[in-house]
Amino acid sequence: MTTRLFSLLFLVLTADGLMVFLTPVVVYMLTGSLAYSGLSYAIWWLPRLILIPLIGKYIDNTGVRRLSIISDCIKVSGCLLLIFSNFTDPLTIAIAFGVVGSLISIGNSQTMIAYEKLIAMLSTQREHHVNLMARMDFLGMIIGPIVGMLLIDYGYKNLLLIPCVFYLLNAWYFFRTADQLNTVQIGEPSTTTLEQKPINRFIALRFIMSTPVILTIIGLAIGNNMFDGLVESSGTALIDKNMQLPVKYFGLIDVAAGVCGVVGTYIYGAMLTKLSRRLLLSFGLMMIVIPSLLLIFHTSSLTIFVLCYAVTIIGKVITGNINRIIRIEIIPTSILASASSLVVLFCQSILPVVGFTLFLLAGNKGAVHYLMLCAVLISVVSGLLLLVLFKPKTTAR
Secondary structure, three states, X not given: OOHHXXXXXXXXXXXXXXXXXXXXXXXXXXXXXXXXXXXXXXXHHHHHHHHHHHHHHHHHHHOOHHHHHHHHHHHHHHHHHHHHOOOOOHHHHHHHHHHHHHHHHHHHHHHHHHHHXXXXXXXXXXXXXXHHHHHHHHXXXXXXXXXXHHHHHHOHHHHOHHHHHHHHHHHHHHXXXXXXXXXXXXXXXXXXXXXXXXXXXXXXXXXHHOOXXXXXXXXXXXXXXXXHHHHHHHHHHHHHHHOOOOHHHHHHHHHHHHHHHHHHHHHHHHHHOOOOHHHHHHHHHHHHHHHHHHHXXXXXXXXXHHHHHHHHHHHHHHHHHHHHHHHHHHOOHHHHHHHHHHHHHHHHOHHHHHHHHHHHOOOOHHHHHHHHHHHHHHHHHHHHHHHHHOOOOOOOO
């Protein structure tokens, strides 16, 4: 793993962070409706759930480089569509931004799964590189929304030029310099006998379904993703109606979450050598549950809302890193991308459900609170089961 690759990862994740900020803010600014924001969020995630398993299979069978170039070009095309189109109908706005958002999120999944594969094949410091990958993700979450908040008043179409440039730089680098890089690292799949064979996704599915630890990991991620989805899709409306503030302050949520995410990676790194994974997992779970409950009962205060949500991200960094390293250690390398893509599929399947539920409930604020409580309950139950099933000594390949 090279510094240059992680720098490129940061560039792409910053562009993704800007798009994550822009989509709910612009949809709500143009429509003024929580229902359409929820619909856009659902459309954002639904195509991703269909394509993620294909991405994992393609990475296992073909390699990383080609898919990275294609992914960046598709994301640029989506941004250009929004730049050169003029939408007036609220439904069209929600659908257009949702579809482009789905292209961004699909590319984001491809990036993260590809880096998991690279870490599994190449890294001699897996926990460090997994933590570094999370750090790049949260740094992107900080820089992207900050840029959005500072420049949104100049028009969202001008802002869309920034991710276009970042995605093109990444694609150009992969296209021009791949021959100078290790071909196993960036261009081709592993040359072992197992990895030369096309991967059957049902092998990966059977492995997941027969591994209880992986199933509890999925449950914990579903609860966390459900809570995050509710914050992302309803946060603009809560800021507008509950707090009586401009919706651009929604960016503070992502920025604060990103800052705590970066802090979380340093906390994880410091505690990794001093605590067992079980104790780390317990600490992370506690950091998720307590602030989440405080947030639910204080949605009229921007300060409490932002701080509590941000603190939950520290817990999610810790549990997310542990979940990722367990996957890397347990899942055979030959099916890692395929299996990881299915895990991501199951973990994120709750997000379009959240969006469509908000749309059907027409922005009922009471329903948002009950759904948040349900998400916390899922996280608690899954986290406790994972602690029970957790094996302190996992043998790495």
